[in-house]
Amino acid sequence: MSKSERPNQLFRNLNAKVASVPMVLTAVVIFVGGSAWTVLYSFTNSKLLPRLNFVGLDQYYRLWSTPRWLVSIENLLVYGVLSLVFSLVIGFILAALLDQKIRFEDTFRTIFLYPFALSFIVTGLVWQWLLNPEFGIQGVVRGLGWESFSFDPLYNSDIVIYGILIAALWQGTGLIMCLMLAGLRGIDEDIWKAARVDGIPTLKTYLFIIIPMMRPVFITALVIIAAGIVKVYDLVVAQTSGGPGIASEVPAKYVYDYMFFAQNLGQGFAASTMMLLSVVVVIVPWAYLEFGGKKRG
Amino acid sequence: MADLAVPLPADTGSIGLEASGPRGPKPRHVFSRRNIFLYGTLIVVALYYLLPLYVMVVTSLKGMPEIRLGNIFSPPLEITFEPWVKAWSSACTGLNCDGLSRGFWNSVRITVPSVILSIAIASVNGYALANWRFKGADTFFVILIVGAFIPYQVMIYPIVIILREIGLYGSLSGLVIVHSIFGMPILTLLFRNYFTSMPEELFRAARVDGAGFWGIYFRIMLPMSLPIFVVAIILQVTGIWNDFLFGVVYTRPDTYPMTVQLNNIVNSVQGVKEYNVNMAATILTGLVPLVVYFVSGKLFVRGIAAGAVKG
Numbered sequence: 001m002s003k004s005e006r007p008n009q010l011f012r013n014l015n016a017k018v019a020s021v022p023m024v025l026t027a028v029v030i031f032v033g034g035s036a037w038t039v040l041y042s043f044t045n046s047k048l049l050p051r052l053n054f055v056g057l058d059q060y061y062r063l064w065s066t067p068r069w070l071v072s073i074e075n076l077l078v079y080g081v082l083s084l085v086f087s088l089v090i091g092f093i094l095a096a097l098l099d100q101k102i103r104f105e106d107t108f109r110t111i112f113l114y115p116f117a118l119s120f121i122v123t124g125l126v127w128q129w130l131l132n133p134e135f136g137i138q139g140v141v142r143g144l145g146w147e148s149f150s151f152d153p154l155y156n157s158d159i160v161i162y163g164i165l166i167a168a169l170w171q172g173t174g175l176i177m178c179l180m181l182a183g184l185r186g187i188d189e190d191i192w193k194a195a196r197v198d199g200i201p202t203l204k205t206y207l208f209i210i211i212p213m214m215r216p217v218f219i220t221a222l223v224i225i226a227a228g229i230v231k232v233y234d235l236v237v238a239q240t241s242g243g244p245g246i247a248s249e250v251p252a253k254y255v256y257d258y259m260f261f262a263q264n265l266g267q268g269f270a271a272s273t274m275m276l277l278s279v280v281v282v283i284v285p286w287a288y289l290e291f292g293g294k295k296r297g
Numbered sequence: 298m299a300d301l302a303v304p305l306p307a308d309t310g311s312i313g314l315e316a317s318g319p320r321g322p323k324p325r326h327v328f329s330r331r332n333i334f335l336y337g338t339l340i341v342v343a344l345y346y347l348l349p350l351y352v353m354v355v356t357s358l359k360g361m362p363e364i365r366l367g368n369i370f371s372p373p374l375e376i377t378f379e380p381w382v383k384a385w386s387s388a389c390t391g392l393n394c395d396g397l398s399r400g401f402w403n404s405v406r407i408t409v410p411s412v413i414l415s416i417a418i419a420s421v422n423g424y425a426l427a428n429w430r431f432k433g434a435d436t437f438f439v440i441l442i443v444g445a446f447i448p449y450q451v452m453i454y455p456i457v458i459i460l461r462e463i464g465l466y467g468s469l470s471g472l473v474i475v476h477s478i479f480g481m482p483i484l485t486l487l488f489r490n491y492f493t494s495m496p497e498e499l500f501r502a503a504r505v506d507g508a509g510f511w512g513i514y515f516r517i518m519l520p521m522s523l524p525i526f527v528v529a530i531i532l533q534v535t536g537i538w539n540d541f542l543f544g545v546v547y548t549r550p551d552t553y554p555m556t557v558q559l560n561n562i563v564n565s566v567q568g569v570k571e572y573n574v575n576m577a578a579t580i581l582t583g584l585v586p587l588v589v590y591f592v593s594g595k596l597f598v599r600g601i602a603a604g605a606v607k608g
Binding site: 012013015016017019020022023024026027028029030031032033034035037038050094097098100102106108110111112113114115116117118119120121122123125126127128129130135136137139140143170174226227230231233234237238241251252255256259260265268269271272273275276279283284 | 349421430540542579
């Protein structure tokens, strides 16, 4: 043990280490520590206050036999898959349309992106109003004489999640479009020239040359959308409050309600641990590929 | 190289379509099928995006009788600003009947310090990660980024306990800390990527001239990265203003941010639904981020391009 080297190693680059203290605290205490705490307490029968009284997997058995939780999971799956697919497809198509050297590009872009500035609460409330069966779109169409017209996603438990999806896509696709547009603009003009010289049709150029080249942009977009899906909470609260009945419940709302209203912390912890688990299954392989595989100097 | 000139348009009718570079399909006549399809699609989509805003504004300017009789798309026959006044100063949430103004000022007092604190932390941190790597830094960074995917619900309760222990639970400062924590992953990523993309020579030259950690940050990195700071400010102002979950968990009814109060006003079960007041309140809440967006639109887009195409 050479005594002179130790302090050197620790104090080398000290400022950078000091600057990283908030990051380290957040990463270790909140992200790792907080998650571990929640997972630990999900095995207890905590009610009003967290208590270390272990009951094994009881909370999980109860969770998976609660209809409300099962509905939440189903909704999240439907909503997640559809919003992922539609956001990427619509975002890319809009970006490709805007990339055709059109007039008023800025105007169109501004219009497509502005809902992104609005909160999910505002989004949810606007669409609640638009989809109001009495006064909204359905009412207007019926007023025009088409009496049997029916479009009331927010009051029909079978399709309520699509009503939420419409609002979510309205709010979020603009951002994806912008990311895609930036990606398209970042592609070398020569690629297009070469494709044209080789006589490759535009559609094929997009599918087989441009999109593979935009992999980093797609990953960024994917990451942003995925993070948004898991978080979906306020939109549902504002638009339907989980109704009609329990038809539009989502896991995040289940957790919140059990922790802060039902005073059944154990259920809340178990439900949030399930959310964490589903994210881990998706994220760990991705993080390994992105960061672990190749060491970038 | 001569063959590259072939795709350039030979017809003279291509008005408004610059032929500077042969990217995208070959420019053709203004009323070609391609143009009709292109602009037709864009206009239809644009109308879909504008519709909710239009309906919001129109509804908020009508009286209740007109809303009950008419159709949500028709412009108001008699314009009234009463719903706006009511939404701002006398709409009720629970026992308080002083309107959204309370929530507005709460949101201001939450947003301003949160934006400053979170950006200060993340920019310095991103700079340290980009230019002053130390052993283990990347490990924590990966944890941070992966942590951004952990559902907030998993960490909400431990944070409640921590804030209660340090006596900040229910206060605005507690919420500011929470916003700084959860803004950290995306902002750090943004700044790290931006600083990484800056020429390494700049940094080396400053080192040779004897500048230290903070010297380089304040004299070189900060002035050269103003666009990314603007992007970060826009992201944070809109993000924090629009937050609902943290507001509802970490504040008390008298310190509720605007979004929480708005939801309570609109989705309250008692009383007659006043759709015009609700829509006025909704616009008021959306106004701040909308103004930020329209004022800074171009920078917003340019910045996203800088942050997203990662290094």
